[in-house]
Amino acid sequence: xxxxxxxxIEINDSKIETVSKEIISKxxxxxxxxxxxxxxxADENTISNVQEELSKLPLDCVYIIxxxxxxxxxxxxxxxxxxxxxxxxxxxxxxxxxxxxxxxxAPRTASKLxxxxxxxxxxxxxxxxGKLLATRPTYGGKLMATITSKTKPGFATIRPHSFKMMNxxxxxxxxxxxxxxxxxIACLTEILNCFQKTVSEDWSCAEIIISGGLxxxxxxxxxxxxxxxxxxxxxxxxxxxxxxxGWAPASIQVGQTGKSVSPKLYIAxxxxxxxxxxxxxxxxxxxIAVNTDRNAPIMKAxxxxxxADAQNxxxxxxxxxx
Amino acid sequence: xxxxxxxxxxxxxxxxxxxxxxxxxxxxEGLDSIINPYDIGALYFAKEFKRTISERNIxxxxxxxxxxxxxxxxxLRKAISFGCDRAYLLCDKKFSGSDTLATAYTLSxxxxxxxxxxxxxxxxxxxxxxxxxxxxSSMAEKLSIAQITNVVELFEANEVYSVWEKDTGVKKExxxxxxxxxxxxxxxxxxxxxxxxxxxxxxxxxxxVLNAQDINANLSCIGFSGSPTIVKKAFRHSSDRNVALxxxxxxTEAASLIIDEINKCRNKNDI
Numbered sequence: 001x002x003x004x005x006x007x008x009i010e011i012n013d014s015k016i017e018t019v020s021k022e023i024i025s026k027x028x029x030x031x032x033x034x035x036x037x038x039x040x041x042a043d044e045n046t047i048s049n050v051q052e053e054l055s056k057l058p059l060d061c062v063y064i065i066x067x068x069x070x071x072x073x074x075x076x077x078x079x080x081x082x083x084x085x086x087x088x089x090x091x092x093x094x095x096x097x098x099x100x101x102x103x104x105x106a107p108r109t110a111s112k113l114x115x116x117x118x119x120x121x122x123x124x125x126x127x128x129x130g131k132l133l134a135t136r137p138t139y140g141g142k143l144m145a146t147i148t149s150k151t152k153p154g155f156a157t158i159r160p161h162s163f164k165m166m167n168x169x170x171x172x173x174x175x176x177x178x179x180x181x182x183x184x185i186a187c188l189t190e191i192l193n194c195f196q197k198t199v200s201e202d203w204s205c206a207e208i209i210i211s212g213g214l215x216x217x218x219x220x221x222x223x224x225x226x227x228x229x230x231x232x233x234x235x236x237x238x239x240x241x242x243x244x245x246g247w248a249p250a251s252i253q254v255g256q257t258g259k260s261v262s263p264k265l266y267i268a269x270x271x272x273x274x275x276x277x278x279x280x281x282x283x284x285x286x287x288i289a290v291n292t293d294r295n296a297p298i299m300k301a302x303x304x305x306x307x308a309d310a311q312n313x314x315x316x317x318x319x320x321x322x
Numbered sequence: 323x324x325x326x327x328x329x330x331x332x333x334x335x336x337x338x339x340x341x342x343x344x345x346x347x348x349x350x351e352g353l354d355s356i357i358n359p360y361d362i363g364a365l366y367f368a369k370e371f372k373r374t375i376s377e378r379n380i381x382x383x384x385x386x387x388x389x390x391x392x393x394x395x396x397x398l399r400k401a402i403s404f405g406c407d408r409a410y411l412l413c414d415k416k417f418s419g420s421d422t423l424a425t426a427y428t429l430s431x432x433x434x435x436x437x438x439x440x441x442x443x444x445x446x447x448x449x450x451x452x453x454x455x456x457x458x459s460s461m462a463e464k465l466s467i468a469q470i471t472n473v474v475e476l477f478e479a480n481e482v483y484s485v486w487e488k489d490t491g492v493k494k495e496x497x498x499x500x501x502x503x504x505x506x507x508x509x510x511x512x513x514x515x516x517x518x519x520x521x522x523x524x525x526x527x528x529x530x531v532l533n534a535q536d537i538n539a540n541l542s543c544i545g546f547s548g549s550p551t552i553v554k555k556a557f558r559h560s561s562d563r564n565v566a567l568x569x570x571x572x573x574t575e576a577a578s579l580i581i582d583e584i585n586k587c588r589n590k591n592d593i
Contacts, residue, residue: 076468099492104471106456107422107456108462111459111461111464116423117551119422120453137559138451139451139452144558146553148551148554149550150551150552187468187469190497190499191496191497192496194493194494195495208587264587265583267580279559282559285587299565302565303565304566305567306571307570307571308571309573313576313580317580320578320581
C-alpha cells in the first residue's frame with residue numbers, strides 16, 4: 001500500500017534547512033512505494049529565492065503556501081496554515097525537523113489537529129500497515145522509546161543530524177500553490193530585534209570531531225582537545241560531565257536534546273559514554289574511543305577502542321602533529 | 323483589577339539518579355521526585371513579574387497548578403513557599419496515562435474554569451523526564467493565545483504588554499506581546515529561597531484537589547483514552563558496530579593509529 005508522507009520544508013534566510021533535506025533523503029533511501037510531498041510556508045520573496053532548489057528535490061509534489069504575512073515565523077499563523085493543508089491533503093505521515101521553530105510549530109499544529117506527536121526523534125520506521133514508528137531518547141537520554149499513534153497522520157519531529165544525507169537523485173516535483181484563510185488570528189507577538197548567533201560551533205559541516213570528557217581529569221588537560229582540533233582542523237566537543245565541571249561551554253556539548261552530530265570521524269578522549277552521548281554520536285561514520293576503562297559503555301559502541309590514558313595519547317598526538 | 327498569573331508545574335523523577343533493574347526497566351521505588359528544574363524557572367519569572375508590576379500598584383495573584391498523584395501536593399506547597407498565592411492539584415485516576423495532548427487539554431480546562439480571566443501562563447520549557455517541550459505550545463493552542471518559548475529573561479512588564487528574551491541557541495530575539503500570553507521558561511535557576519511568611523503560609527495552605535468532573539473534562543480527551551500516542555517499546559540504546567579493541571598500546575602507537583584514521587578520513591574526501 002502506498003504511504004503518503006508529507007514533510008514540512010523549513011526555510012530560514014532563504015535557505016532550505018538541512019534537517020528537512022535529511023528527512024527527505026532518509027525516506028527516499030529507506031522506503032519504497034511512498035508518495036512523498038513537501039510543504040513550504042513563506043513570503044513571495046523567499047519562495048522566489050528557493051524555487052529552483054525546491055524544483056529539484058526528490059519529491060513527488062511540493063505544496064507552497066505563500067503570503068507576505070509569512071515573512072517572519074509566527075507560530076499561530078504557520079500552524080493554522082499547516083492545519084488547513086493537512087485537513088485538505090490528508091497525509092498518512094507528517095514529519096518536520098526538530099529545529100527551534102519546529103519544536104514550537106509541531107505541538108501547536110498537533111494540538112489543533114487533536115493528533116499525537118512524537119518529539120525529537122532519532123529514528124523512524126514504517127510498519128506493515130503504513131504506520132509511523134518514531135524512536136526517541138527519553139528519561140534524560142537513559143532510555144529509548146518507540147512511539148506510534150492512534151490518530152492520523154502519524155506525526156513526528158526529527159532531530160537534526162540524526163540521519164546521514166544519502167545520495168538521492170534529483171526529482172521533478174509537481175508544484176501546487178495553496179492559499180488559506182488566516183484572517184482573524186490574533187495571537188501574534190512582535191519581534192523587536194533578532195540576533196543571529198555565530199555558526200562557529202556548527203556541527204553540521206564538521207568532518208572530524210575531537211571530544212573530551214571526565215577522563216581528562218583537569219580543565220588544563222581539556223585545553224588539549226582545542227589544541228588538537230585546531231591542529232587537524234576539526235571541531236572540538238565535550239561530554240555533559242566536562243561541561244558541568246566548567247571545562248567547556250554548553251554550546252559544544254554533544255548529546256543533550258537537539259545536539260546530535262554525524263561527522264565522518266568522531267574521536268572521544270576520556271568519555272565513558274552516557275546513553276545520551278552515545279545516541280548523539282550514533283550516526284557518525286567512524287568512532288574512536290580512548291579510555292582507561294575497557295568496560296566503559298563507549299568502548300562497546302565504537303569502531304576502534306583504545307584502552308589507554310586519554311591524556312597521554314592526546315599529548316603524543318599533539319607533539320606528533322605539531 | 324487583579325493581574326492573574328498561572329504557573330504550571332510537573333513533578334519529575336530525578337533523572338540524574340536513575341537505577342536500572344535487571345530487565346532494563348527503570349527502578350521506580352526510591353526514586354527521588356523533584357520539581358521539574360525548568361518549572362523553577364517559571365516560578366522565578368512569576369516572582370519577577372509580580373515584583374515588577376507590583377511597583378505600578380497593580381495587584382498580582384499567582385496560582386500554581388499541577389496534574390499528578392496525591393504526592394504532587396508536596397511541590398505545590400513548595401510553590402506557595404516560593405511566593406505563589408494559591409495552588410490546585412488535578413488528581414484523578416482518569417487522568418493517568420496522559421500524553422502531552424491530554425495533559426495540555428486537562429491543564430487548559432482547569433484554567434478556563436478556575437482562572438478564566440488569566441493574563442499570563444508560565445511553564446517550564448520542557449520536563450527533564452520526557453524532554454518533549456510539547457505541552458506549553460499545545461496548551462497555548464487549546465487556549466488560542468500567543469506564546470513565547472525558550473525564554474531566558476524578562477525585560478519589561480506592565481499591565482498592557484511584556485517584553486522577554488527568547489534564546490534558542492541559534493538566535494536570540496527580543497519579543498513583545500500583549501495578553502493573554504503563555505511563556506515557557508528555558509532557565510533552571512537554583513530553587514528559590516522562601517521567605518519565612520511564605521513558608522508558614524505554605525504549610526497551612528489548603529490545596530484543593532480537583533477531579534475530571536470538577537474541571538468539566540470531556541472523558542474522551544483525558545488520560546489513556548485522550549492520549550493518541552502509544553509507547554510500542556522501550557529499550558536501552560545499543561550499538562551495532564564491530565569493535566576493534568586495542569590494549570597495551572604505548573601512547574605513541576595509539577597516536578599513530580589515530581593519525582592513520584584521520585588521514586584515511588581526509589583522503590576519502592579528496593577522491
